[in-house]
Amino acid sequence: MARTAGxxxxxxEAAIREAAVDLIARHGxxxxxxRQLAARxxxxxxxxxxxxxxxxxxxxxLMREHMEALLDARSNVRPxxxxxxxxxxxxxxxxxxFHIERRAQTHISNMELRSLSPERxxxxxxxxxxxxxxxRAILRExxxxxxxxxxxxxxxxxAIIQMIxxxxxxxxPDERLSVEGVTRTYLSMTMRLVGASTNRETHHxxxxxxxRA
Amino acid sequence: MARTAGxxxxxxEAAIREAAVDLIARHGxxxxxxRQLAARxxxxxxxxxxxxxxxxxxxxxLMREHMEALLDARSNVRPxxxxxxxxxxxxxxxxxxFHIERRAQTHISNMELRSLSPERxxxxxxxxxxxxxxxRAILRExxxxxxxxxxxxxxxxxAIIQMIxxxxxxxxPDERLSVEGVTRTYLSMTMRLVGASTNRETHHxxxxxxxRA
Numbered sequence: 001m002a003r004t005a006g007x008x009x010x011x012x013e014a015a016i017r018e019a020a021v022d023l024i025a026r027h028g029x030x031x032x033x034x035r036q037l038a039a040r041x042x043x044x045x046x047x048x049x050x051x052x053x054x055x056x057x058x059x060x061x062l063m064r065e066h067m068e069a070l071l072d073a074r075s076n077v078r079p080x081x082x083x084x085x086x087x088x089x090x091x092x093x094x095x096x097x098f099h100i101e102r103r104a105q106t107h108i109s110n111m112e113l114r115s116l117s118p119e120r121x122x123x124x125x126x127x128x129x130x131x132x133x134x135x136r137a138i139l140r141e142x143x144x145x146x147x148x149x150x151x152x153x154x155x156x157x158x159a160i161i162q163m164i165x166x167x168x169x170x171x172x173p174d175e176r177l178s179v180e181g182v183t184r185t186y187l188s189m190t191m192r193l194v195g196a197s198t199n200r201e202t203h204h205x206x207x208x209x210x211x212r213a
Numbered sequence: 214m215a216r217t218a219g220x221x222x223x224x225x226e227a228a229i230r231e232a233a234v235d236l237i238a239r240h241g242x243x244x245x246x247x248r249q250l251a252a253r254x255x256x257x258x259x260x261x262x263x264x265x266x267x268x269x270x271x272x273x274x275l276m277r278e279h280m281e282a283l284l285d286a287r288s289n290v291r292p293x294x295x296x297x298x299x300x301x302x303x304x305x306x307x308x309x310x311f312h313i314e315r316r317a318q319t320h321i322s323n324m325e326l327r328s329l330s331p332e333r334x335x336x337x338x339x340x341x342x343x344x345x346x347x348x349r350a351i352l353r354e355x356x357x358x359x360x361x362x363x364x365x366x367x368x369x370x371x372a373i374i375q376m377i378x379x380x381x382x383x384x385x386p387d388e389r390l391s392v393e394g395v396t397r398t399y400l401s402m403t404m405r406l407v408g409a410s411t412n413r414e415t416h417h418x419x420x421x422x423x424x425r426a
Contacts, residue, residue, distance in 0.1 A: 028241030028329065110382075111324055114239065155398045158383060159376045166375025178326075185368045192405050 013051050015041050020058055025104035029059055029112045059112060060120045066105045068126035073098050074134065084142030085196050091135055092164055092190050094184050099168045106168055132157055139194060149195030160190055226264050228254050233271055238317035242325045243271055272325060273333045279318045280340035286311050287347065297355030298409050304348055305377055305403050309396050312381045319381055345370055352407060362408030373403055 019040040023032045034055055038045045052058040077094045099106050115120060135157045142148030150156045164186055173179055232253040236245045247268055251258045265271040290307045312319045326334060348370045355361030363369045377399055384394055 011214060027243045028324075029244075030240045031243030111241075151401055152398050155395070156402065158379065159399065159402050162379025162382065163372045163376040166371065166379070169375065182368070185365050186372065188364055189369065189372050189406055193402055193406060195405060 006050065009051075009182065012041070012043065012047070016043075016048060016051055016058075021062060021104045021108065024059070024062075024112065025107045029055075029108070029115045030050060056115065056117065056120070059108075059115060060123075062105065062203065063109050063112070063116070063124050064127065066102065066109045067131070069102075070095075070098055071127065071131055084138055084145060084147045085191070087138045088135075088142065088190065088196075089187055091138060092160070092187050095164050096167055096186060097179070097192070099165055100171070100179060103168050106165070109163075119140070132161065135160065142194060142196070149196055149197075150193075156194060160193060163193075167211055222264075225254070225256065225260070229256075229261060229264055229271075230275060232316045234275060234321065237272070238320045239276075239323065242268075242321070242328045254290075269328065269333070271328065271423070272321075272328060273337075275318065276322050276325070276329070276337050277340065279315065279322045280337060280344065282309055282315075283308075284340065284344055287344070295359045296359060297351055300351045301348075301355065301403065301407065302400055303353060305373070305400050306396055308374070308377050309380055309399060310392075312378055313384070313392060316381050323378075345374065348373065355407060355409070360410055362410075363406075368405060376402070376406075378386060378406070 016037065020032070020037055023037060023040060032055075034048055035045055038048045041048070052061070072092055074091070077090050082090075109124075113124065116124065136153050139148060139150065139153045139156055143150055143153065167182060167186060171177070171182055214282065233245070233250055235371060236253065245268075247261055248258055251261045254261070265274070276415065286307055287304070290303050295303075306329065322337075329337065349366050352361060352363065352366045352369055356363055380395060380399060384390070384395055
C-alpha cells in the first residue's frame with residue numbers, strides 16, 4: 001500500500017483526472033462522488049485520496065491546469081514582434097483552437113467556480129485576469145497606434161472572449177463548417193469589433209449574404 | 214390531503230419554482246434532491262410530487278418558461294415597423310435586460326440541457342431556435358437593404374447572442390458601470406459587428422481610449 005511508484009502513479013493520476021473531467025462535465029461537480037470516480041478508474045477510494053485528498057483538491061487542480069495550459073499555449077504562439085492586429089489574430093486563433101480541443105474542461109471551468117473555496121477561487125480568477133490582461137494590452141496598443149478604433153478596452157476584451165469562447169457551445173465541425181472556416185469568420189468578426197483599419201478598408205470577405213461592395 | 218385550492222396551490226407552486234431555481238443554480242441539477250427542495254419550501258416531499266411528478270418535470274418547466282418569457286418579452290418590445298438597425302437595437306436591449314434580471318435561470322438554461330430527455334431537449338432547442346431565427350431575420354433584412362455589411366448571417370447571430378449573454382457572467386452594476394452604460398457599449402459593439410452603416414459613419418462614441426476621429 002501507499003506505493004508511489006513513478007510512472008505507475010503518474011498513469012493512475014492521469015486516469016483519475018481524465019475520468020473526473022468526463023464525469024464532472026456530464027453530471028456537475030457536486031453530483032459526482034469520489035466513490036463513483038474510483039469505480040470508473042478501477043481503483044479503491046483510498047487510492048484516490050492518496051492523489052487527491054479532497055474532491056475540491058481535484059476540482060481546483062483541474063481548473064488551475066486548464067488556465068495554466070491556456071497561458072502556456074498563448075506564450076507558444078505569441079509573436080514576439082508583429083503589430084497589434086497580428087497579435088490579436090494570434091490570440092483569437094489560439095483561444096478558439098484551445099477551447100475546441102477541451103470542451104469538457106472549458107465547461108467545468110466556466111460552471112464550477114461556485115464550488116471552489118474563496119482562496120482557491122482567487123487563484124483561478126488571478127490566472128484568468130492575467131490572460132485577459134494580455135488581450136487588453138493588445139487592444140490598448142492597437143488603439144494607441146490607430147490600428148484599432150474602439151470605445152472601451154475592458155468591455156471589448158470581455159465581449160471578444162465571450163464571443164469566441166461561445167464557439168464551443170454550439171459548434172461541431174460538419175460538411176458546412178470546418179474549424180478553419182469558423183475560425184476565419186470569428187477572426188473577421190473580431191476585427192470588425194475592434195474597428196481594425198484593414199477591416200475598414202480591405203478585409204471584407206464575400207460569403208453569400210454580403211451585398212455591399 | 215391532495216387539496217389543490219387555487220391560490221394556495223399557485224403560491225406553493227411558485228415557491229417551489231423559486232427555491233428550485235436557487236438550489237439548482239447553486240449546486241447543479243443532479244446534486245439537488247426533491248427532499249432538499251421540499252425542506253427548503255417547508256412542505257412534505259409528497260406535496261412536491263403533486264406539483265412536479267418528477268425532478269426532470271421541474272427542470273423542463275423551468276427551462277421552458279425561461280424561453281417562453283424571453284420570446285414574450287421580445288414580442289412586447291418588437292417594433293412593428295422600424296428599420297433593421299432599430300430592430301436589432303431593440304433585440305439587444307431586450308436580451309441584456311432580460312438576462313441581467315434572470316441570472317440564475319439563465320445559468321440553469323445554459324448548463325443543464327444535458328439533464329433533459331431527448332424529447333424535452335428537442336422542445337427547448339426549438340424555442341431557442343425560434344428566438345435565434347428572429348435575430349437572423351433582422352440580420353438578413355439589414356444585409357439585403359444595405360444597412361448591414363456582414364459575412365455570415367448564422368455565425369454573426371451566434372456571435373451576437375454569445376457576446377451579449379456573456380454580460381451576465383461577469384457584470385455587476387457598480388460605480389464605474391451601470392446597466393444602461395453597459396447596454397450602450399454592447400449596442401455599439403453589436404452595430405460594429407454587423408457593419409451597420411450609421412456605425413461606419415457617425416455612430417462612434419467617445420470613451421477614454423478612442424483615438425481616431
